[in-house]
Amino acid sequence: MADRSYYSPKGGLPPQTQLLTDRAMFTDAYAVIPRGTFSDIVTSFLPFWDKARFWVIARPLSGFAETFSQYIGELLPGGGSDRPETSPEAEAVIFVVEGGLTLTLAGKQHLMEPGGYAYIPPGTGWSLRNEGDSAARFHWIRKAYQAVDGLDAPDAFVTNERDIAPTEMPDCGGVWATTRFVDPADLRHDMHVTIVTFQPGGVIPFAETHVMEHGLYVLEGKAVYRLNQDWVEVEAGDFMWLRAFCPQACYAGGPGPFRYLLYKDVNRHMNLPR
Template identity: 65%
Template sequence: MSYHTPRGGLPPQTALVTDRAVVKLAYTFIPKGVLRDIVTSRLPGFTRTRAWILARPTPSSATTFSQLILEVAPGGGAVRPEMEVGVEGVVFVTAGALALTLDGERHVLEPGGYAFLAPGAEWALANDGDEPTSFHWIRKAYEPAEGVGAPASFVTRDQDVEPRAVPDPDGAWATSRFVDPDDLSHDMHVNIVTFQPGGSIPFAETHVMEHGLYVLQGKAVYRLNDDWVECEAGDYLLLRAFCPQACYAGGPEPFRYLLYKDVNRQIRLTP
């Protein structure tokens, strides 16, 4: 398994400005070439860390979540990364080694490492190694539900989760599910979807869940509303609610992406 990780830097002055980046009403497409040094942010409470912010709640972006890629230099980290009450999160490591202290227990997450951070969890992170570490951090305000308890934190790895084939396409399309979809305590899922070369989503999904989709490996052509968009490892797609979506995976390797969606809650109609 491989996981694309941004490296920053800047293109040469001879490069053309024309690129694949686009923002539309139904979707946003951020190609990997946009993730350069000059678009990073520093975050309060973190040391020796920079962040690419891919999604945040704004009228033209996400509505339910934020997604960041953080790069932590050796010796960097945060004692209290999450400063908001009632916010849950997922951390997924793509490069290096991340020391995560979660509710008093220390874990070392290497590429493929995954942690669900429950609302109210006490956690800290650090890079104790000699090389930079990079990881995705997806955050959502947890929405309690009557009669349903809050989920518990856990740590696992992509390598330890068996992908579940979607019925009928003969193994061409599978999902690595880190939580049970029938567990109503979870109001968001962050999974990894894998298509074998030539595999496809054979219909235009049109649904209420919004998606943050980061391509970890491979390439594909994605249907976004009424556009066909080529994407490859390192690209990011933000799909708003009800954006029609489908894809064909290219070769020669599997097409894999980290996928966020909001789930398992009734639609609120009152404050």
């Protein structure tokens, strides 16, 4: 597999001379959080984390994300947590985009480099540390696991994108592929976090309209993305949230691949009002 690029925010503040016009959008059907909004003044701090800060890019909220939260975490050298998760029902995916992290999961240590991916089931003990000499950055996607009687919770695992062959989508000549970290037929999982790759000029050739909620963080490249009735330019470092049934499509602009980290909820009945 060719070397991969993973964009990560660095913080800071724009100069006083910068125009206020930006691509940030928040609608009933979708939101776009462009990379220029990831400044120092919008970071959050969390209990039991040292030398760490987080950009919260999705949270359960009326009219926004309903099934998940997503953070971009930054750990300085020596930073981390031995008690990172305070909600016992939360499952998680960790995806490293810069630097190195040591994940201790069920008593076993794993060195995670860029492209590193870990799935952490609910109720599992884990810790995360930056034992290197430079800052490390990672995505942390959290969801309240929807247990089903007769199905066990998924197993924990750690891997890296470079070790997984992308699956080409049908009838697209190889320009559209998905890197899947879990078997889609494994119904123990109630969320999928994948990497979608389009080669320059590749498209989603129809307006996808489906029940899955999406979070999309652009890791590399640029594209024009269809969100509901709008076409929006996006680039590496931008985040998009799409409500269930929000029509979507895209056209990858080049000159290199367009790639994004994709969250969606799957494999469960729809909650019914009582």
